[in-house]
Amino acid sequence: MESSLLFNIATLAYLAAMVLYISYLAFRKNAIGQTATAITLAGFVVQTVALLLRWRESYQMDIGRVPLSNLYESLVFFTWSTVLIYLIVEFKYKTKAFGAFVMPVAFLALAFINVAGISSDITPLVPALKSNWLFYHVLISFLGYAAFGVAFAISMIYLLMNIDEKGPVANLFAGLGTIVVLAPIGYLMASQGDRMKTAFWLGLGVLVLAWFIYLIVAGARNKSQVFLFWSFCITLAIVLLVAMGIDFVYLVSMKNLAAGESYKKHMFESTFLNSSTPVTIVSWAAVLAVFSFIWSKGMGLKRLLKPYIPAQDLLDDVTYRMIAIGWPLLTAGIITGAVWANSAWGTYWSWDPKETWSLITWFVYAIYLHARYVRGWKGAQMAVISAVGFLAVIFTYLGVNLVLSGLHSYGGLN
Amino acid sequence: MENQKGIVEIFAEKIWKFFSSVKLAVVLLIILAIVSVIGTVIAQNEAPERYLREYSQATVRIFDMLGFFDMYHTWWFVLLLFLFTANLTVCTLDRFPHTWKLVTAPLKPIDDDSLKAVPFKKEMIFSAGANKAEERTAAALKARGYRYVESRGPGSAQFMTQKGIYSRFGVYITHVSILLIFVGALIGSFFGFKAFLNLPEGSASKVVYLRNEPMWDQIMAALGIAESPVIHDPQVGVPAMPLGYYVRCDNFDVDYYIGPSGMPTGMPSEYHSTLSIFDLDGQKILDKRIRVNDPLTHHGITFYQSSYGTIPDARGKVLLNVRLKSDASSAGETIAVDPGATAYVPSIDRTIKVLGFAPYGMRNPATGEIVFYHTENDEYINPTVELEVYRGHGGGKPIYKPAVMKTDPGQPNMPENYVIAYRGYVGARYTGLQVTKDPGVWVVYTGFIMLCIGPLIAFFGSHRKLWVRIQDRQGQTVVLVAGSANRNRISFEKEFNRIAEEIIK
Numbered sequence: 001m002e003s004s005l006l007f008n009i010a011t012l013a014y015l016a017a018m019v020l021y022i023s024y025l026a027f028r029k030n031a032i033g034q035t036a037t038a039i040t041l042a043g044f045v046v047q048t049v050a051l052l053l054r055w056r057e058s059y060q061m062d063i064g065r066v067p068l069s070n071l072y073e074s075l076v077f078f079t080w081s082t083v084l085i086y087l088i089v090e091f092k093y094k095t096k097a098f099g100a101f102v103m104p105v106a107f108l109a110l111a112f113i114n115v116a117g118i119s120s121d122i123t124p125l126v127p128a129l130k131s132n133w134l135f136y137h138v139l140i141s142f143l144g145y146a147a148f149g150v151a152f153a154i155s156m157i158y159l160l161m162n163i164d165e166k167g168p169v170a171n172l173f174a175g176l177g178t179i180v181v182l183a184p185i186g187y188l189m190a191s192q193g194d195r196m197k198t199a200f201w202l203g204l205g206v207l208v209l210a211w212f213i214y215l216i217v218a219g220a221r222n223k224s225q226v227f228l229f230w231s232f233c234i235t236l237a238i239v240l241l242v243a244m245g246i247d248f249v250y251l252v253s254m255k256n257l258a259a260g261e262s263y264k265k266h267m268f269e270s271t272f273l274n275s276s277t278p279v280t281i282v283s284w285a286a287v288l289a290v291f292s293f294i295w296s297k298g299m300g301l302k303r304l305l306k307p308y309i310p311a312q313d314l315l316d317d318v319t320y321r322m323i324a325i326g327w328p329l330l331t332a333g334i335i336t337g338a339v340w341a342n343s344a345w346g347t348y349w350s351w352d353p354k355e356t357w358s359l360i361t362w363f364v365y366a367i368y369l370h371a372r373y374v375r376g377w378k379g380a381q382m383a384v385i386s387a388v389g390f391l392a393v394i395f396t397y398l399g400v401n402l403v404l405s406g407l408h409s410y411g412g413l414n
Numbered sequence: 415m416e417n418q419k420g421i422v423e424i425f426a427e428k429i430w431k432f433f434s435s436v437k438l439a440v441v442l443l444i445i446l447a448i449v450s451v452i453g454t455v456i457a458q459n460e461a462p463e464r465y466l467r468e469y470s471q472a473t474v475r476i477f478d479m480l481g482f483f484d485m486y487h488t489w490w491f492v493l494l495l496f497l498f499t500a501n502l503t504v505c506t507l508d509r510f511p512h513t514w515k516l517v518t519a520p521l522k523p524i525d526d527d528s529l530k531a532v533p534f535k536k537e538m539i540f541s542a543g544a545n546k547a548e549e550r551t552a553a554a555l556k557a558r559g560y561r562y563v564e565s566r567g568p569g570s571a572q573f574m575t576q577k578g579i580y581s582r583f584g585v586y587i588t589h590v591s592i593l594l595i596f597v598g599a600l601i602g603s604f605f606g607f608k609a610f611l612n613l614p615e616g617s618a619s620k621v622v623y624l625r626n627e628p629m630w631d632q633i634m635a636a637l638g639i640a641e642s643p644v645i646h647d648p649q650v651g652v653p654a655m656p657l658g659y660y661v662r663c664d665n666f667d668v669d670y671y672i673g674p675s676g677m678p679t680g681m682p683s684e685y686h687s688t689l690s691i692f693d694l695d696g697q698k699i700l701d702k703r704i705r706v707n708d709p710l711t712h713h714g715i716t717f718y719q720s721s722y723g724t725i726p727d728a729r730g731k732v733l734l735n736v737r738l739k740s741d742a743s744s745a746g747e748t749i750a751v752d753p754g755a756t757a758y759v760p761s762i763d764r765t766i767k768v769l770g771f772a773p774y775g776m777r778n779p780a781t782g783e784i785v786f787y788h789t790e791n792d793e794y795i796n797p798t799v800e801l802e803v804y805r806g807h808g809g810g811k812p813i814y815k816p817a818v819m820k821t822d823p824g825q826p827n828m829p830e831n832y833v834i835a836y837r838g839y840v841g842a843r844y845t846g847l848q849v850t851k852d853p854g855v856w857v858v859y860t861g862f863i864m865l866c867i868g869p870l871i872a873f874f875g876s877h878r879k880l881w882v883r884i885q886d887r888q889g890q891t892v893v894l895v896a897g898s899a900n901r902n903r904i905s906f907e908k909e910f911n912r913i914a915e916e917i918i919k
């Protein structure tokens with residue numbers, strides 16, 4: 001297939017662009033920056049052509065469907081929109097500083113597809129998905145997700161720049177300690193059967209939510225907590241991607257899933273949930289190591305980047321603009337989904353988990369938009385809300401399919 | 415004298431203030447976001463046995479008490495939504511008059527006092543004289559589409575202008591759209607219903623079975639004002655809603671994707687039913703082939719293709735189409751035959767006997783032999799019938815024994831001058847229809863449209879004001895340019911600087 005070759009070229013282009021943007025920050029040579037932009041642009045054009053080709057191929061196969069219909073295609077489209085929005089930001093704000101943060105998001109998503117061996121077959125659509133609304137719904141939603149992704153990357157920079165000290169080591173130990181205590185408890189409870197497992201996840205969810213709320217309401221004054229949050233977000237991003245990558249490599253090459261068997265049931269089995277205790281312990285130890293590494297090197301990273309990063313006001317402004325683009329798109333995405341559901345089933349809203357999670361995400365960004373009108377809420381809080389919003393986006397996109405169940409089967413990882 | 419307020423007044427004011435606060439909105443949004451999670455973690459509206467399998471008995475009792483199994487309809491969730499709506503309404507009513515005043519009031523000339531609150535300003539000495547300054551100002555403003563008003567005083571002139579005032583309404587369009595969506599949803603649950611109907615092929619019904627009864631009918635009936643149209647038949651168990659007409663299922667079928675071998679894969683590409691509507695006197699009004707994503711609406715009631723199933727022990731009729739080879743354009747003659755029975759077809763003077771029906775047959779391309787397969791749930795993946803064809807009214811030996819299947823091309827191997835084609839096997843299945851009436855949906859859709867437009871206006875519009883004051887100060891012409899924008903300040907600043915430059919040059 002021609003399109004898959006072009007997709008691979010685009011992946012390589014984004015990899016090169018990521019390396020170049022990072023070296024641009026390190027060496028500050030204009031030529032490097034310009035090459036990075038040129039390569040990103042070229043990769044983007046190639047990827048656009050690949051998407052169109054794939055669309056045509058589906059017609060040649062007599063299936064005739066928009067290339068936005070399964071997990072593979074949605075991940076590809078997510079990177080496409082992220083790069084598009086990034087390029088617009090770069091041209092509009094005339095700064096290449098964000099490239100080093102945004103391009104990894106795009107590249108990792110593509111790498112995830114390849115490492116993961118997510119099927120790139122063009123499969124026919126089930127009757128419920130055969131609707132023009134599918135196209136609008138997915139297109140609009142993913143453009144929105146991409147804008148939120150860019151907002152997230154910039155919020156992370158904002159938070160890093162906003163912090164002046166990493167705070168007492170006690171914070172790190174509290175963070176590490178929480179993981180050390182919770183992981184085995186979760187492990188033990190999970191082995192007691194589904195009920196205990198559910199109870200554990202519920203408890204953990206409540207804990208995390210409470211921390212987020214503390215951060216949003218009071219945390220901005222407690223900069224070391226915000227730094228902990230920053231380290232947590234970065235660790236989470238790295239660890240999840242790496243762990244899922246290992247999972248896939250392991251499952252695909254060693255175990256061979258039975259046909260039709262869902263990957264979902266085996267998530268993290270090759271790392272955190274491995275049946276061999278040493279592997280589990282090593283995996284968790286790796287998480288702890290990554291976490292403490294990021295926590296202890298954060299300030300150094302800040303000092304390194306400080307000269308190249310635009311003023312904080314600008315970061316705040318760009319984040320707001322990205323959300324001002326993403327939020328109307330998310331709104332329209334939810335609405336097109338509702339209209340579609342109404343034409344297929346006669347209900348525009350059925351509180352299905354995916355719907356509800358998109359609504360929760362929508363609430364979080366609505367909080368972002370209104371928080372500016374609450375006295376005393378400023379940059380750092382906004383950046384935290386924006387980060388929490390993107391965590392909700394990721395959960396809506398992947399987590400719901402992996403952890404919960406519902407109508408939106410197409411995102412399934414099987 | 416101090417204004418004495420009654421306790422009621424003070425209380426009302428307090429409530430108003432409470433509900434107009436953005437802080438409350440943020441708190442409510444946080445709470446809504448968090449509690450919504452519960453309903454996504456705990457499966458909603460499942461059978462009690464399933465909950466007991468998943469949770470302990472005590473947990474089930476507590477969850478049940480808190481309404482966690484149908485969380486989005488519990489009184490406390492509805493109360494949250496109600497509080498939120500009140501918040502939104504009061505907040506909007508509270509702020510709109512200010513906005514309206516701001517929008518309708520004419521621009522006031524700027525003075526040194528009000529200048530303090532204006533974020534962008536530039537004061538410069540202009541050497542070419544006041545007249546030239548006015549000329550340049552007018553040109554610079556016109557070039558950017560600013561329509562200005564002039565105001566003159568002794569020794570000074572002011573140009574006042576504003577743009578993008580409509581953007582002040584974006585927020586209101588957004589907020590009102592949310593209220594509309596809530597109102598539409600309420601109308602739907604008061605006057606609409608959700609129902610289902612499992613309709614066997616060939617039969618008709620004038621009622622549908624309710625999942626939830628219109629609230630209005632329930633209330634009216636409870637108050638004794640009007641009788642509910644809903645029929646409660648204890649034998650049926652499920653309340654039935656009369657349609658006011660008959661709906662009949664003429665036929666239901668599933669199409670499958672065709673694989674590379676030319677045979678159907680097991681993957682369905684389409685579910686469809688042909689429905690006909692008859693009035694109560696039996697007059698046919700219309701028919702339509704509905705598919706998933708393409709329902710039929712009649713008198714505000716919509717029928718959606720939602721499921722299907724086999725009727726136990728029911729036997730269907732085989733529908734066959736017979737057409738002369740010489741007359742490819744004609745529709746031919748369609749006959750319905752019970753499996754095992756025979757039918758005489760006058761146009762070809764032959765009698766056709768249907769030996770049997772199988773849901774999945776495949777022809778071996780080399781030998782022409784037919785192989786039959788079992789399918790799960792008796793799905794008709796490639797329905798096939800075996801026939802015998804006799805001369806005249808039958809009797810004697812069959813001339814030949816063809817097998818026809820759904821996927822046979824238009825001209826299967828038929829030795830004589832006609833073609834027998836498979837058209838359907840009707841009567842052994844029912845179509846599952848989702849039936850809804852929702853008179854509120856247009857209100858909701860209006861809200862949806864406003865909710866798409868409102869934020870765009872709010873985010874991408876910007877109310878910009880500009881003042882240019884040209885003053886004579888001790889023989890010198892002093893030009894002051896001042897401006898403000900409620901949004902997108904950075905781009906306004908650029909425009910502002912360019913205008914100031916053009917005037918001074």
Ligand code: HEM
Pocket residue numbers: 366369370373433434435436437439498501502505506585588589592869872873
């Ligand atoms: C889900 C419901 C709501 C939605 C979708 C919504 C949406 C919006 C949007 C898009 C804006 C513009 C934000 C910006 O300019 O950055 C806004 C502003 C605002 N909203 Fe809401 N809002 C909601 C609920 C509420 C509620 C309950 C209140 C009650 C206090 C409220 C009060 C405000 C205020 C005071 C503003 C600022 C208005 C201004 O700029 O003059 N909103 N809202």
